[in-house]
Amino acid sequence: MMLAKIKHVRAFVVRGGGADYHDQEEGHWIDDHIATPMARYPEYRQSRQSFGINVLGTLVVEIEADDGTIGFAVTTGGEPACYIVEKHLARFLEGRNPADYEKIWDQMYFSTQYYGRKGLVINAISGVDLALWDLLGKLRQEPVYHLLGGAVRDELQFYATGARPDVAKELGFIGGKLPLHHGPAEGLEGLHKNVALLADMREKVGPDFWLMYDCWMALDVDYATRLAIACHDHGLKWIEEAISPDDYWGYAELKRNVPKGMLVTTGEHEATRWGFRMLLEMDCCDIIQPDVGWCGGVTELLKISALADAKGKMVVPHGSSVYSYHFVVTRHNSPFAEFLMMHPGPTEVVPMFAPQLLGEPVPVNGRLKASALDKPGFGVELNRAVPLHRPYTH
């Protein structure tokens, strides 16, 4: 039985925040001297935009069925991803049944494997996959989380990522993840500053509130180990993405090195069941953090999550807004979710992918009722007031 046939796939670029959440105005906390692998070059140390973190912009994928229903999704990838979607991936969808997401995913992945496997191509595949799930939900008039097996709890609880865990605590979040500001190139002085900032936050939030450090791939094993040991006294709950995502051996070593009780987390720049299998089998971390728009979409995340579950590991997706919420609420091994604070301060809760989505739910008092997701598909609409650019057609 076919509810409707896929008629057309379109891909657009949008600028200014949204899924490319690093594409923010000057003065935003997310671009304030954050440690990165590029910080070894002093000219690229102060701002991530200086080395091009926001060059791509947001990719919007729309899939229209022959009854006029449109599913859509946003992720990062911009113009090059539009090319891949329009010129390569669209052929595996048009004329097909939207319920055939397994076969469609398989064909998208294996037809691009010779130039894909990770990064931009998987972002593009993820965008198409999420738009397909949105379409399927809209056609069946059901929220995606119903299609994934239904909620295993009544509400989601969130930790907040941003420069103000003290404010996050007041706003009701269960924890706060700070960006690390100084990497190995800034020597011992930088290391001391990193520890001092955590100590200051611990002072402000008290002993029980979770505090974490996001290291955005900036460190080496030695520095990360020293940081972890120095931060242990200040109750650091986890050290995130401390080293290069390609260095599985380094993660395994770091996990052995950190003080007992401290967690090692990573995976936001990892992709597919094969990439996560490496992290899991090499015992690289305690929590995996796939980004739903970068790991292969929901179809692939279901496989990644099953692998993690069998290993007794948690899956707490990176950012991902509604794409994460619909997934996390259906999984026992995803007991909480991330909320990226996109307010420049960040002193207020604003929708994570603002201004690109309409109806994007936000946590209230650090929580979100499963019932807030009770709309067809992912429950959001594209904000057409934000200019869309379609660079390629087919």
Ligand SMILES: C[C@H](O)[C@H](O)CC(=O)C(=O)O
């Ligand atoms: C704050 C981090 O540097 C990055 O911008 C976001 C991230 O890695 C996360 O939310 O996790």
Ligand SMILES: [Mg+2]
């Ligand atoms: Mg991170």
